Amino acid sequence: MATKLLASALRQTLNKKTTSSSLHRCLSTAAALTTAPPSQNDEAMTIKGLKISARPLYLDMQATSPVDPRVLDAMLPYYLARYGNPHSRTHLYGWESDQAVETARSQIADLIGASPKEIVFTSGATESNNISVKGVMKFYKEKKRHVVTTQTEHKCVLDSCRHLQQEGFEVTYLPVGNDGIVDLEKLRGSIRPDTGLVSVMAVNNEIGVIQPMEEIGKICREFNVPFHTDAAQALGKIPVDVDRWNVSLMSLSGHKIYGPKGVGALYMRRRPRIRVEAQMNGGWTREGDKERDSAYAISGGNGRGMRAGEEGDGERLLNGVRAKLDGVVVNGSVERRYAGNLNLSFAYVEGESLLMGLKDVAVSSGSACTSASLEPSYVLRALGVDEDMAHTSIRFGIGRFTTEEEIDRAVELTVQQVDKLREMSPLYEMVKEGIDIKQIQWSQH
Amino acid sequence: MLRQLASKRLITQRIQILPRFYHEKVIDHFNNPRNVGSFDKNDPAVGTGLVGAPACGDVMKLQIKVDDTTGEIIDARFKTFGCGSAIASSSVATEWVKGKQMEEVMTIKNT
Numbered sequence: 001m002a003t004k005l006l007a008s009a010l011r012q013t014l015n016k017k018t019t020s021s022s023l024h025r026c027l028s029t030a031a032a033l034t035t036a037p038p039s040q041n042d043e044a045m046t047i048k049g050l051k052i053s054a055r056p057l058y059l060d061m062q063a064t065s066p067v068d069p070r071v072l073d074a075m076l077p078y079y080l081a082r083y084g085n086p087h088s089r090t091h092l093y094g095w096e097s098d099q100a101v102e103t104a105r106s107q108i109a110d111l112i113g114a115s116p117k118e119i120v121f122t123s124g125a126t127e128s129n130n131i132s133v134k135g136v137m138k139f140y141k142e143k144k145r146h147v148v149t150t151q152t153e154h155k156c157v158l159d160s161c162r163h164l165q166q167e168g169f170e171v172t173y174l175p176v177g178n179d180g181i182v183d184l185e186k187l188r189g190s191i192r193p194d195t196g197l198v199s200v201m202a203v204n205n206e207i208g209v210i211q212p213m214e215e216i217g218k219i220c221r222e223f224n225v226p227f228h229t230d231a232a233q234a235l236g237k238i239p240v241d242v243d244r245w246n247v248s249l250m251s252l253s254g255h256k257i258y259g260p261k262g263v264g265a266l267y268m269r270r271r272p273r274i275r276v277e278a279q280m281n282g283g284w285t286r287e288g289d290k291e292r293d294s295a296y297a298i299s300g301g302n303g304r305g306m307r308a309g310e311e312g313d314g315e316r317l318l319n320g321v322r323a324k325l326d327g328v329v330v331n332g333s334v335e336r337r338y339a340g341n342l343n344l345s346f347a348y349v350e351g352e353s354l355l356m357g358l359k360d361v362a363v364s365s366g367s368a369c370t371s372a373s374l375e376p377s378y379v380l381r382a383l384g385v386d387e388d389m390a391h392t393s394i395r396f397g398i399g400r401f402t403t404e405e406e407i408d409r410a411v412e413l414t415v416q417q418v419d420k421l422r423e424m425s426p427l428y429e430m431v432k433e434g435i436d437i438k439q440i441q442w443s444q445h
Numbered sequence: 446m447l448r449q450l451a452s453k454r455l456i457t458q459r460i461q462i463l464p465r466f467y468h469e470k471v472i473d474h475f476n477n478p479r480n481v482g483s484f485d486k487n488d489p490a491v492g493t494g495l496v497g498a499p500a501c502g503d504v505m506k507l508q509i510k511v512d513d514t515t516g517e518i519i520d521a522r523f524k525t526f527g528c529g530s531a532i533a534s535s536s537v538a539t540e541w542v543k544g545k546q547m548e549e550v551m552t553i554k555n556t
Contacts, residue, residue, distance in 0.1 A: 352528035426506035426524040442498035
């Protein structure tokens, strides 16, 4: 009896020890700022064969962003107390939820210069993109059989276009220049009488390049072609105005602007009205998630006011790295870019080994979609980046909550790791000796 | 009995079966590579091998210093442009060849 008590007490203390320390680790994001060597810390977690002493610095804001605590505060009442379905018309719970949805809708509309009647809530930018591309073309399929888009669009837009091609539509994938910007003359030349949609994303998720939206809008108005844009990375980061850009459809995403995942919106113009065929039946205006919608709106509203911190930080990162390393190439236009997205290639260093060494910094090579495979990303290939440089590209994503210390530490770790790998690299040695690598005949095997 | 229970608890919580990720030894060789560097190319006792291509993602340069009289490899250095496993395997290769005869090292294979 006594031993049983002792055993359970022991089990409890052991459990408490491990769970509380893991909880502490979960909530602390600043621990990687210290330089404690991981081998001395026996509480280090081992994951995927790597030992890391603390949670890495998060510099992957283009993949997703943390939820702003203010958004969470706005959301919680709608989970716990005011949890009615906005479509329930018969009681207070439904009425107050409906009110919240309408408030959210008007907040988003204000952010992009639209009317609340033109906003539809979806499950995310992916669904919005699908509805825009496939829905528009299928609605107008009798007269319009052609779509114009770019080679650097998000995977969901490209896959929707591929789906349309299989159904017999034609798609033109416009190339981009070395700076990632689409050529306006080529765009103008590719529009045909049966073009039903032009789709160009506002800010690219991998390289951060901002496309000339007003000029593209003008061309589309000239030819009277609907203009769709994926503005998931642009909302709250650059000024967005549906009238200045002349867009008919705009996809928006919640979790890129410090909101929850699983929520997005689609702007659909009413004058002139753009029609789409529903991709999901049973109410494709999915508005059951009113609490998330209202939170989304608040995060959007705050996004407008809180851009200031990021531009300085992007510069800081780039200058910090450039000060200590040579052979650093910025992928994409340096002038027309969103400052919080920095995609860098380091010459003579291989990407996978760099990423393995940067385990204390959470960054992405290419985009989250492509980071699973080791193929160089299609966006970098479209820019015309050499294969070996494409392999070494790292995307640093800076956001509202990134501190200057985090950036400095990331710069330090990156420089350290790149230096170490360059020391080990025969290519770097050859370049130092003055040999031109491009002239060498490599022995393939 | 209690101690066994306790230690079993701890062990089951620490061990994770991770498919398809690098073995600890590979990571160790990646973080602390042995014998990185170069010898003087023009030294007659030094042999240099360079293989691979940047487009393939792997370039490896291996140099060995051979003792003229005994034919034994007294030292080795490597430099690699490549992923974690490429660096680790080059590092391991330099450790294996040190102190061996030239004919002996020809038998080192991938398998």
